[in-house]
Amino acid sequence: MAERFDFLVIGSGVAGLSFALRAAEHGTVAVVTKKASAESNTNYAQGGIAAVMDPADSVEDHVRDTLVAGAGLCDPEVVRIVVTEGPERVRELMALGAAFDRAADGDLHLGREGGHSANRIVHAADMTGREVERALLAAVRAHPNVRLYEYHFAIDLITEHHLGQDVAALGPGGIHCFGVYALDEEKGRVETLLARATLLAAGGAGQVYLHTTNPPVATGDGIAMCYRARAAIANMEFIQFHPTSLYLPGEDPSQGSGQAFGGRRFLITEAVRGDGGVLRNLAGERFMPAYDPRAELAPRDVVARAIDDQMKRHGDPHVWLDISHRPKDEVLRHFPNIHETLLAHGIDMTAEPIPVVPAAHYTCGGVRVDTEARTSIAGLFACGEVTCTGLHGANRLASNSLLEALVFANRAVAPAVEYAREHAWEEAVPAWDASGTENAKEWVLVQHNLGEVRRVMSDYVGIVRSALRLERAARRIRLLYEETEDFYQRTRVSTELGELRNLIAVAHLVVACARSRRESRGLHFMTDFPDTDPAQAHDTVLGYVTSD
Numbered sequence: 001m002a003e004r005f006d007f008l009v010i011g012s013g014v015a016g017l018s019f020a021l022r023a024a025e026h027g028t029v030a031v032v033t034k035k036a037s038a039e040s041n042t043n044y045a046q047g048g049i050a051a052v053m054d055p056a057d058s059v060e061d062h063v064r065d066t067l068v069a070g071a072g073l074c075d076p077e078v079v080r081i082v083v084t085e086g087p088e089r090v091r092e093l094m095a096l097g098a099a100f101d102r103a104a105d106g107d108l109h110l111g112r113e114g115g116h117s118a119n120r121i122v123h124a125a126d127m128t129g130r131e132v133e134r135a136l137l138a139a140v141r142a143h144p145n146v147r148l149y150e151y152h153f154a155i156d157l158i159t160e161h162h163l164g165q166d167v168a169a170l171g172p173g174g175i176h177c178f179g180v181y182a183l184d185e186e187k188g189r190v191e192t193l194l195a196r197a198t199l200l201a202a203g204g205a206g207q208v209y210l211h212t213t214n215p216p217v218a219t220g221d222g223i224a225m226c227y228r229a230r231a232a233i234a235n236m237e238f239i240q241f242h243p244t245s246l247y248l249p250g251e252d253p254s255q256g257s258g259q260a261f262g263g264r265r266f267l268i269t270e271a272v273r274g275d276g277g278v279l280r281n282l283a284g285e286r287f288m289p290a291y292d293p294r295a296e297l298a299p300r301d302v303v304a305r306a307i308d309d310q311m312k313r314h315g316d317p318h319v320w321l322d323i324s325h326r327p328k329d330e331v332l333r334h335f336p337n338i339h340e341t342l343l344a345h346g347i348d349m350t351a352e353p354i355p356v357v358p359a360a361h362y363t364c365g366g367v368r369v370d371t372e373a374r375t376s377i378a379g380l381f382a383c384g385e386v387t388c389t390g391l392h393g394a395n396r397l398a399s400n401s402l403l404e405a406l407v408f409a410n411r412a413v414a415p416a417v418e419y420a421r422e423h424a425w426e427e428a429v430p431a432w433d434a435s436g437t438e439n440a441k442e443w444v445l446v447q448h449n450l451g452e453v454r455r456v457m458s459d460y461v462g463i464v465r466s467a468l469r470l471e472r473a474a475r476r477i478r479l480l481y482e483e484t485e486d487f488y489q490r491t492r493v494s495t496e497l498g499e500l501r502n503l504i505a506v507a508h509l510v511v512a513c514a515r516s517r518r519e520s521r522g523l524h525f526m527t528d529f530p531d532t533d534p535a536q537a538h539d540t541v542l543g544y545v546t547s548d
Helices: 014-023 059-069 076-096 128-142 219-229 298-312 328-334 336-344 403-424 443-460 467-490 495-516
Strands: 003-010 031-032 145-147 152-160 179-184 189-200 241-247 276-282 321-322 354-363 364-367 380-382
Touching: 003 014, 003 179, 003 403, 003 467, 014 189, 014 403, 031 189, 059 076, 059 321, 076 128, 076 403, 128 145, 128 403, 152 219, 189 403, 219 380, 219 495, 241 298, 241 321, 241 403, 276 298, 276 467, 298 443, 321 336, 328 336, 380 403, 403 443, 443 467, 443 495, 467 495
Parallel strands: 003 031, 003 189, 031 145, 189 380
Antiparallel strands: 152 179, 179 189, 241 354, 276 321, 321 354
């Protein structure tokens, strides 16, 4: 028996919760999340929200900084929209009860991060994402029109394909989203959730790499579902590696996720460098000024490649991030969570440097949307890290992600409400068909393929790439796809198997986009084509149906 809602939200980070709270004023809302509702990339965001909140700062400066970081691929209209509307969205968060750090005079304490020309990072110590998530989740839980579906794994978007139609013949705009099939993990059954309008806010795909700052839930589910549904996907080659994740001595990068953070590397926020932290190689030499005049405050792609170069040049397993020269009370006040976590591993950041390495951090590409969050599938909207809006271009400016999520969640409401008013539920949607499948007997195949796809991506599609590496990656990913798809067709669906399928789809998209861009730009650096080609200043768009 299908359940019906006016609005369906897939994902419970800042994007999904912001939309759900607003949409609930216009009808019933279901929020589907595959783990606990607070488990999302938002909850792990340390740095903050970039917004022009200081009279001495300006929209023009923030726009310029974003365009510079984006390496020629940002959409100027989108950049201006997000930067202009962002401050009001931050004020709305504060009105909901989000408590951000204040200076001695009572004004917001604004931090500074790489690529920014002014102090404009609104933050709650070094746990901003957790504070934003807390405020939004409290408001959503209190709203009578919202129902949370925790521990529900979204398997596939429901479209005309599930009605037996040939969606390839429908053309752009001819495919519609009617809801989602979701696995209730506790009951072990697939439920049909129908909606008049659906918002996808399923987050990024950092788990496609061995080492990532993302939590285990970041397996690219939304991007993969959209790709299977024939939506347009763009710019997946631009995977941002955060320059500074914690390195623990003795870990072996070839043996899975390495650290005991639930498959997640612990992030040392950009704000540490913004507060004066410097990078040194193991010989104690500060190296960033030799790579960029902005030194430690250069954009993330520049810093990550510099660290990678130092490690390869000297054969070192990590570099040092040192803020021990700063006053101890300031370090403790600004970075209490980082300090506490490091102490648990025997590192006192107030007295000694922190061992760091780059790790996969943010998916700059994703599901292509317009300025009101519409995808190329009718009735399906998207916002947050799952999307490619045009804001980030070839490299995301630090702390622009939460800002983008807030702005696009707000902009999606009006068109989603209008669509919901004009469309009824699709009554012909069939129940999930599990006939011909059985419980898995060979789970080792899933675990092996999961480890292999992550190793292939880390070895061949990392910070520095080449045509040969990408060719090898493409061949291996194709084989993994064929093996996994055969297993999937014979096996009862599970979250683990679904996540593997999604990660393989994401890996394919990243490699395909990377192979089509024969230049180096932003986060995509090719040894065969080290220069930026002006003729390549365009999006790489994949998908069976494009939004053009």
